[in-house]
Amino acid sequence: MLEFMICSLLTIFPDFLFRRYAQGKRLGREINLYSMWFELRWGITACVILTLSLITLIFYYHPSTKNVTAVFRTVTILPEANGRVAEVFVGTNEKVAAGAPLFRLDSTGQEAALETARRRVSELDAESAVAQTELVAADGLIAQAEGAYQQAVDEYETQVELNRRNPNVVAKREIERRQVAVNSREGALAAAVSNKQTLQTKIASLLPAQKASAEAALAQAQVELDKTVVRAGTAGMVQQFALRPGDIVNPMIRSAGILIPEDRRVGLIAGFGQIEAQVLKPGMIAEVTCIGKPFTIIPMVVTEVQDVIAAGQVRPADQLVDVQQMARPGTLTSFLEPLYEDQFTGIPPGSNCIANAYTSNHDELTHGNVSTPRWLFLHMVDALGLVHAMILRLQALLLPVQTLVLTGH
Structure with a gap:
């Protein structure tokens, strides 16, 4: 309507002035309700063409949308494993700090696993003490084996010496028996030394490795026990939290609630036409007016434009997708941020808004070498942004009336 009124001042009104004062036709006589089209046909036709052209240029170069939402972030409250709720620490609509416990699952199994791991560490400590005692005993066995070996060697050498002096004194079989005894004592000594080396290796390598594994299992059991207490990942307010002791919580099926962080605001997401x-x-200046804060125009800037349209996405499935199922046209998702700080003060998260984005050709007009027709066209495009800004301000004035009176909300 505003575009038509502006265009009529440039087309219908001059045509009427020409008919009235140049041709002498009077309003109510030659120009009446029945002869209006014939008398003002040139002005009406030009007005319609100019209005359609103006609306097309305005909405193309200065896009507008009502699909704008002040989005905010939420955090789903979920345990890492399913279980039965044993204790609840907070209630609905309660503010919590980061790391504050929310609820606890039944931890009987985790406590038993933790105690088993703790006992295993104690068992390895005791085994290490026993190994130290066995090492002392091994030194005694080595000393005993060395003495027996030395005694066997002395007896063998005595028999050999006697046989050398008088072959008839010592029988050859006795010398062989002494030789076997020496070899046997030598093997016992080697076995005692090897047993000591085994104990030393066990004390230096095996037992520390087993203890490290047991301590790792203990730490893992402690982690699993800590997981039974679900804590807030960030400071915020708990919503839709209706858990009670005895409820079953499954991260794949049922969540425990929603945590709305204090730094929940993300910005505005607008869906413009394709x-x-x-x-x-990105970088375009925009303006929005939100139903949560009426009679207010907030300057914004387009920070990001999504390069894909969500309506065309295809996910792996067991059925082929028919294009007819995606016939509904999607919107071009854009992200808007306030041009100045504290612009969102007083706007409830989730509010619906109306947004205008404005094309600016200032850089091209200032630094670019453009032709005269294009120079005029770019000036006209930038000037038409004023019309769209006026429309947005009229919408901001009518939005409360439309919401409260016409729709009864």
Whole structure:
């Protein structure tokens, strides 16, 4: 309507002035309700063409959308494993600090595993003490084996010496028996030394490795026990939290609730029409008015434009996707941020808004070498942004009336 009124001042009104004062036709006589089209046909036709052209240029180069939402972040409260709730520490709509416990699952199995791991560490400590005692005993066995070996060697050498002096004194069989005894004592000594080396290796390598594994199992059991206490990952407010002791919580099926962080605000997400894909760019200046804060125009800036349209996404499935199922056109998702700080003060998260984005050709007009027709066209495009800004302000004025009176909300 505003575009039509502006265009009529440039087309219908001059045509009427020409008919009235140049041709002498009077309003109510030659120009009446029945002869209006014939008398003002040139002005009406030009007005319609100019209005359609103006609306097309405005909404193409200065896109507008009502699909704008002040999105915010939420955190799902979920345990890492399923279990039965044993204790609840907070209630609904309660503010919690980061790391505060929310609820605890039944931890009987985890406590038993932790105690088993703790006993295993104690068992290895005791085994290490026993190994130290066995090492002392091994030194005694080595000393005993060395003495027996030395005695066997002395007896063998005595028999050999006697046989050398008088072959008839010592029988050859006795010398062989002494030789076997020496070899036997030597083997016992080697076995005692090897047993000591085994104990030393066990004390130096095996037992520390087993203890490290047991301590790792103990730490893992402690982690599993700690997982039974679900804590808040960030400071915020707990919502939709209706757990009670005895409830079963499964991270794959049922969540425990929602945590709304204190730093929950992400910004505005706007869905513009696909036809604005060639015009909408990051860095464009925008304006929004939100139903949560009426009569207020908030300057924004387009920070990011999603380069894909969500309506066309395809996920792996066991059925082929028919294009007819994706016939509904999607929107071009854009992210808007306040141009100045503290612009979102007083706007509830999740509010619906109306947004305008404005094309600016200032850089091209200032630094670019453009032709005269294009220079005029770019000036006209930038000037039309004023019309769209006026429309947004009219919408901001009518939005409370439309919401409270016309829709009864």
